[in-house]
Amino acid sequence: MNRIHPKALYGSKWTKTHVEGKERHFMVIDVEFDENQKVTRCLIQAVINHRLFPIDWRELKNQENWIMGWK
Secondary structure, eight states: OOOOOGGGOTTOEEEEEEEETTEEEEEEEEEEEOTTSOEEEEEEEETTTOOEEEOOGGGGGOTTTEEESOO
């Protein structure tokens, strides 16, 4: 399991283990929190073509799908 704190999400870099359409490397470009400091929205961007994807930030903890950093 990848260990990441919600406050460290913004600007973090990720590599997807199962590549779709050459979109392998991603960067978290937006994180929104509610009044209780829980993540309400997380947005990642593909580096190759700048497409945006909303994601449940907890999915990034799954090492079968995501690797921390760009590999």
